[in-house]
Amino acid sequence: MTWLRKAKEGLKPQKRRRELPDGLWTKCEECGEILYHKELERNLWTCSKCSYHFRISARTYIQILTDEGTFVERFSEIISTDPLKFRDAKRYTDRLRKAREETGLSEAVICGEARIEGFPCVLAIMDFSFLGGSLASAAGERIARSILLAIETRHPLILLSQSGGARMFEGILSLMQMAKTNALLARLSDAGVPYISVLTHPTTGGVMASFASVGDVILAEPKALIGFAGPRVIKQTINQELPEGFQRSEFLLLKGMIDRIVHRTEMRKTIAWLLRFFATAGTLPQKPRRRAGESLARFRAASLPIATALPPAPPGVPGPNGSEHVSPSISPSPPPAREVPIEE
């Protein structure tokens, strides 16, 4: 008769029904869809219903993007100190210690060398969970050394940003990283080594105002917040309504600020495609590159006769279909006789 006694008690509504058992289901922050954890993982932490991209750690990005077992971390010995002895509600050193304990990271960026579908590259991946992925002297120095490593090895640089901007606890020393990294990226460009910048949610402040926005190719995850100051601050400053979708990837693509929006499940394939493209392009004859400070006259003189001044192409290099390979810069159509005037 136990079942009768149970029936008398009536059905009690479950308390806190929306709370989900840990590790089995996750609720989409955008559309509210309940997603099975395993499926979410299979979709690389993106919602199968609305494509919302959950924030993931730098280590997870490394797993997603690189060939298994090829990532070798570099520059992990560079860590932040507290040069300004900064203290607000808490001491900066305490914040650093807590961030290290909670994330298992030593800084807001992980750098290293890896292979993506067989192509070697230098990788720098920021992590928002470490003090908002903020850029400070140690993070900046790791990125700077990664750029130098890319110049030295001539392997393309891939920098994935996920940051709230410069870390204010290091004041001007954080801001200096913007200039330092960009100066080195100019050197990377002079060396003809490609730089792919990947923007994820959010990429804002000093990071967007420096290295994140100057990639040879700029990719972004869907619906990522990308900008310098946040939309609320801009709205208050200019006292105007902002257009719909302002500072999101889709808006920036329309404005020509980024090259392509790439779903996370397509990111590895897209980067590999670009690496293959750059590897092929690197073997072709290059136009002379102008270095910072170099006179434009010299560059002009050198750039015009490129098609005729090159040594003859090696005879009979077979193309992919057995046809003779013709280098694009030695195309049958002659270069224009007159240059388009460029401002000095």
Ligand SMILES: [Zn+2]
């Ligand atoms: Zn969703």
